[in-house]
Amino acid sequence: MNENILELRSVTKSYVPGINVIEDMNLSIRKGELVTFLGPSGCGKTTTLRMIGGFDLPDSGEILLHGQDIGQLPPDKRPINTVFQKYALFPFLNIYDNIAFGLKQRRMDKELIRQKVRHALSVVDLEGFEKRSVDSLSGGQQQRVAVARAIVNEPEILLLDEPLSALDHKMRLEMQAEIRDMHDNLGMTFIYVTHDQEEAMNLSDRIVVMANGVIQQEGAPEDIYDRPANIFVADFIGTSNIFAGVVTEKRRARFAGSVFKTDTELPPGTRVEAMIRPENVSITGPDQAALKATVTNDIYKGAYHEITAESGNYEVCAHYRKKLMPGSQIGIDFPRESIHLMPHDMDMNVFEGIMNDDGSVDFSYFSLAPTQGSLPYAKPGMKVAVSFEPSDADLSDDQEAGFARGNIDTIIYIGDHYTYIVRGDNDEEYYVDDDWLWNMGDRVSIEIDPMKFRWKIIE
Numbered sequence: 208m209n210e211n212i213l214e215l216r217s218v219t220k221s222y223v224p225g226i227n228v229i230e231d232m233n234l235s236i237r238k239g240e241l242v243t244f245l246g247p248s249g250c251g252k253t254t255t256l257r258m259i260g261g262f263d264l265p266d267s268g269e270i271l272l273h274g275q276d277i278g279q280l281p282p283d284k285r286p287i288n289t290v291f292q293k294y295a296l297f298p299f300l301n302i303y304d305n306i307a308f309g310l311k312q313r314r315m316d317k318e319l320i321r322q323k324v325r326h327a328l329s330v331v332d333l334e335g336f337e338k339r340s341v342d343s344l345s346g347g348q349q350q351r352v353a354v355a356r357a358i359v360n361e362p363e364i365l366l367l368d369e370p371l372s373a374l375d376h377k378m379r380l381e382m383q384a385e386i387r388d389m390h391d392n393l394g395m396t397f398i399y400v401t402h403d404q405e406e407a408m409n410l411s412d413r414i415v416v417m418a419n420g421v422i423q424q425e426g427a428p429e430d431i432y433d434r435p436a437n438i439f440v441a442d443f444i445g446t447s448n449i450f451a452g453v454v455t456e457k458r459r460a461r462f463a464g465s466v467f468k469t470d471t472e473l474p475p476g477t478r479v480e481a482m483i484r485p486e487n488v489s490i491t492g493p494d495q496a497a498l499k500a501t502v503t504n505d506i507y508k509g510a511y512h513e514i515t516a517e518s519g520n521y522e523v524c525a526h527y528r529k530k531l532m533p534g535s536q537i538g539i540d541f542p543r544e545s546i547h548l549m550p551h552d553m554d555m556n557v558f559e560g561i562m563n564d565d566g567s568v569d570f571s572y573f574s575l576a577p578t579q580g581s582l583p584y585a586k587p588g589m590k591v592a593v594s595f596e597p598s599d600a601d602l603s604d605d606q607e608a609g610f611a612r613g614n615i616d617t618i619i620y621i622g623d624h625y626t627y628i629v630r631g632d633n634d635e636e637y638y639v640d641d642d643w644l645w646n647m648g649d650r651v652s653i654e655i656d657p658m659k660f661r662w663k664i665i666e
Contacts, residue, residue, distance in 0.1 A: 212238040212396050213259065213364060218268035218278075220254055220420075226634040228254050230420045232268070241390050241397040245407040246417035247443070247617075252400045253368055255417075259398065260289045260366050272363070288357035289366040292373075296341045296352060302328075303337035306356045327355040330389060347378045354389065364396045371406065383409045404444055408432070416440050418617075419636065432484075434547055438626065441482045441549065442619040448483045448523055450622035451551075460548060463521045463622055465497040467541055471548040478551035480621065487545030488525035490514065496538030498523070502531045520623040555638040557594040559665060562587050572635045573611050581662040590665040597626060597638040599659040602651045609652030611637060615645050629653060 213236040220229040229251045236242050244252035257263040259270060261282035270278040277285055288309075296305050304311075306327055310320045328334050331351035341349060350370055357365055367386070371379045387410055390397045401407055407414050408428045415425045416439075424436040435441035441449055452462025454477040458469050462481045473479065493499050500516035500523060507513075511526040516537060523539055531537065560570035564587045567576045575593060577585070585591055603609055616636075617628035625644060629637040629651060637653055645651065 210237045211235045212273065213398075214269075214271040214274075215255075215259075216269040216271065218255075218258065218265045218270065220251075220258060220263065220265050228420050229258075229265075232420075232422060234415065234422065234425070236396065236398065238396055239394055241387070241399065241410060241412045243399040243401060243407040243411040243414050244417060245401060245404065245414050246423075247402060249419075250417040251420040252402075252417050254420075256289075256366050256368055256398065256400050259364070260287055261285050262289075286363040287366060288360055288362040288364075289368065290350075290353045290357050290370045292369045296349060296356075298341050300341070301337065302333070302339050302341070302344075302352055305341065305352055306359050308356065309360050323359050323361075324355075327359040330358065330392065331355045332385070345378075346374050347382055350374070350382060351385070354386070358389075358393065358395070362395070364398060367397060367399045369400055369402070371401075371403075379403075379406065380409075386410060416443065418443075419630075419634075435482065435549065437549055437552060438480050438482075438619055438621070439617065439628075441480070441547075446485050446524060448485065448488065448622065449620065450481045450521065452479050452481050452548075453477065454479060454548070458543075460546075463498060463523070463541075464519050467497065467546060468543040469546045469548055470544055471546070473548060473550065478553075479548045480551060481541075482547045482549065483541045483545050485513070485524045486511075486526045487542060488523060489540040489542060490525055490527050490531075491538040491540060493536040493538045496540040498539040500537050500539050502533050502535040502537060504533060505531050522620075522622065555636075556597065556600075557592060558635075559590060559592045562589045562591055568593070572631055572633050575610060575660065577662050578657050578660070581660070582664060585664055592663045592665055594661045594663075595655055595659055597640040600637070600639045600653050600655045602627065602629075602639055602641050602643075602645060603654050604649070604651060606650065606652055609654040611635075611653045613637065613651065613653075615647055615649045615651060618645070618647060 215232050215234045218229055218232040219227055221227045246252050258265050261280055265278050269276045303324055306324045307320050331354055333351055371382050383406060411428055414428055414431050416423045418439055424440045432444055438449055441447045450462040452460050454460045454473045454475050455466055456475050458472055459466055460469055460479060498518040500518040502516050504515040505512050512530055514525045514527050514531055516523050558570045560568040562568050562585050567574055568591055606612060611631055613629040613631040615627050616630035619626045624640050624642050627639045639653060
């Protein structure tokens, strides 16, 4: 028996031709789950929610409810209700009439409406508020009314689009607990959208991490936190120490200037990124650990001190129970069970194009001429690919330089350097390593020595 209440199959959505907001998304949601879409602004999470709710239609692909395609149905024909970010309550109606609005539109019996509204008010703990005006309520109370108005229709799926964003931190925490309790008591499927990592961790049965319209990873909160699929997830979720490295032998890897035992078994020679959470970093005496380091900063966080230390060219963040003075010499170790190895993504910076009669190659976003001897058997019309390592490229603010241009979209610190994701003018991605700290949104060009491009004939 299929337990999935909702399935997205190869769903794609764009608002501008050639630039996809959602790219070939495939996702299944089980009945009764609380699933959270998590990601930075512009990643496509709200667009996905709107397509599920019927407010946007997919360009291609299927949205299946109990196996039936609902992708082209209007919102009122779907057993799905939405709690919007701004609640969308009617200011000219009292609380009772706000909650009863949808039921009245369906011309339901008055006594049945009264019973359903009272039940919804009890679920959100607002009994006795029926005659109050919307303007008399706090932000948290308005949020509860919006939830009551949605659940009173008894939808199969409830969508929540950043419903707590307007609340202060304390109220957000209280409402997170209430939403979780409501979900557990109702047994309804909730799909929640947020950019707040803590909120996603507190609420979710399963988290779907998104970036640039693509699912990066999905799983239980502890899996997302402890075993991120790639450096984007590792960097986006919580605080991480990330180092580029290589597997040296069985269950051993070299990174951060030393060799460490690990519990991850990968073939020797595999390039990896190693992640260690700050709370798992071990601080000892300077001669008792794999790394010798100098403390550069100590920030008191209440439950712990956030220590920043430098070991050679590498920077390490650690949580420690005691204060450490800047300049102090310490030892740093990474317990083997705390090291998570992620195989290096070899598909970054790979582009395909067609060779012209003059020997140049047109790619979707730029043109290049292969260096002499790099494609000895290529002929006009052949499909070829070019690639380059992030470490072989450089960023420049000279817009006339380089082979491509764009804006910095993501910044990830990798131990002794930054990895940047540059969003090109046609929405393409370039990965570039750089020692210098640029700013989000900076306009840059990408320079590379022509000899460092790697060429390959595909056909």
